[in-house]
Amino acid sequence: MSGQRTQVLVAGGGLVGLTTALVLRHHDVEVTLLERRASTSPQPKARRFHVRTMEIFRELGLAGLVHEAARELAGHDHMAAGRTLAEATQLPLWQPSGDVPEVSPEPPCLVAQDVLEPVLRKAAVEAGADVRFGTELLGFDQDSDGVTGKLADGEIRADYLVAADGARSGIRESLGITRSGRGAVGEPSVNVYFRADLAEVVRGREFNLCQIDHPDASGALASVDGRRRWVFMAAGGETERDWPTVLRTALGVPVPDLEILSVLGWQAEMLVADRYSAGRVHLVGDAAHVMPPFAASGANTGIADAHNLGWKLAAVLRGEAAPTLLDSYDTERRPAGWFAADQSARRADTFRVGTEDPTLAHPFVLAAGGFQYPAGALVPDGSVEPVTEFAPAGRVGTRVPHRWLDEARTRSTLDLAGPEWTVTEYEGEWLLLRPDQVVAWRGASAEEAESVRAALLAGTLP
Incomplete structure (x- = not known):
């Protein structure tokens, strides 16, 4: 079958690959997902999904389905x-x-991976993703205009390739991307x-x-x-x-x-890719980072990768943003991946010896995606998000703090953004929220926020 075409090709149909497809469809991007296995994972693997992951599923309209799938472990x-x-x-x-x-x-959720993956697979198909299990990506070539994926029955052409093909990522290895970190832990x-x-x-x-x-x-x-x-x-x-x-x-x-x-x-290992992007190929999930399980951060960090990358690919594909916007994926998510992997490795150390480390991040910082992007598609203002305490304040580079917007407690500040940008007033200042609910800028006027948004997309800010 030659002549196949898609905007984004996703290699890997696990939790992160399926979430990538869902995020892309949420932004009306044409996506084809390839998974060499015939079915979703038969192993329970990941089980704990933090509130930040559940917020992402909330934006995708899936939080209720995920909580329903998790009913056996409620309590x-x-x-x-x-x-x-x-x-x-x-x-x-x-x-x-x-x-x-x-x-x-959203509360956190306990649900086994082998229960959750079929829910995400069904949702991705219903959202319009072309999901092909039992189809392996045998190789790929990329050029200045796109990526050509090689299949057993022909080729498929895409604008971008997302590698969600796991810790032993053949795509990462074929790109020659090395990894750094502690390696084996324990x-x-x-x-x-x-x-x-x-x-x-x-x-x-x-x-x-x-x-x-x-x-x-x-x-x-x-x-x-x-x-x-x-x-x-x-x-x-x-x-x-x-x-x-x-x-x-x-x-x-x-x-x-x-x-x-x-x-x-x-x-258990702690390893982070030295690059998350190479040309038109981007790594997500275990292909980008592996970490010990003691902070339950592996799958959660990968799902956050997909959330960050998805809106940026969509903006570039729609012609709303310069391709340089995609450089911010590595700038933002690689430090975030290192932070999560380092925290997980250090928690593995304390788990083995039975002592506490007062320098570890507050549990809510990990659970609520509290890592602050130091640079990227944002305008740094010198503010610093604390790590050892949970004190969200709408600082630039962080996920907007949750506040209920109605007495019925049905709408949150997190619902203001995604899949679009939004401008909102927060504690006397105006915040520009990106589609992934991250504060990109804060200042004195809503009008200025719109010019900042245009400059961030165009890549014209200093």
Whole structure:
């Protein structure tokens, strides 16, 4: 099949690739997504989605669907700990100290990746994306006018290619993009994905994660659906252990219906691509950054990548912005990716030794996308967003703080922007909000905001 054409080609149909397609369709961009696998992920993988991700799904009109898909884990926000699961106690929920403003119009969400991906895939198809599972991108060439993707049955021509093809990204490697960071963090681990009806065992002590400290079966037990599906995470990387015996020891109950579904060895890593863009190709998600799971930031950071890149591609493709606007994707998201990966690696350190690090970012800074872009498609004004406390104030380079706009608490300041720009007054100053709800400028008049927007799109600001 030769002569195929699309505006944006997305390689990879996981959480981030599907979100990229959804964001692009939200901006009326023609998009084709290719995924070599025949179906969405069979593994639960990512499970915790921060409020910032839920705000993005809110803008896309999907927050309700995602919360509905997550209903099995509703109320499973606690941590637990004990010698075995049977002996474990539920720990109190972490609560911020001091007077912290309401964080978001959307609560965070616990939903397994293998449950969420089909929801996003269906939504992408319904939004008009050309979604092709079982179709592999075999290679590509790019020139000054676009990208030509090579398929088994021909070629497809696109203006841009988005690489959402995972941590071992063949696209990143073919571009010669290197990665920097700590590399391996901690020792190798094993994830044992299993099925067992433990609903009665955990009733009244529901949890997201339970730390097991039995000397013969130490590890962490993650709840996938709160009843029958679980993941046991053990240190050491030894995949050939007698896992039924280990699991029954860790659980502290006979579990006659125990069924092991998979045993996967893995190594936590902290690596960030040294470039997020090369010509007309842009990296998102694990192709751009990998990080330990202890801050639950990997998938969330990738979804934020898609949100940032999508409106910029749309503006350029519509002719509203100069192609140089796309340079701001690397300028903004690479420092953000490094921040999330570094925070995750440092949390892995404290998780292993059991001590706290007072220099770590406030949890709400991570959850609400509180990283401040130092430069990019914005007008820096010297303001600095704190990291170790959560104190959003509408500073340039940050996501606009959430405030309810009506007594019924249905409209938030975050609803003002996306997919369009907007100008709003906030605490005596005018803010220019980008389509991704980031403050691009603040000043004294709404009229000036419009001239700043035009200059940012045209790339004419100093």
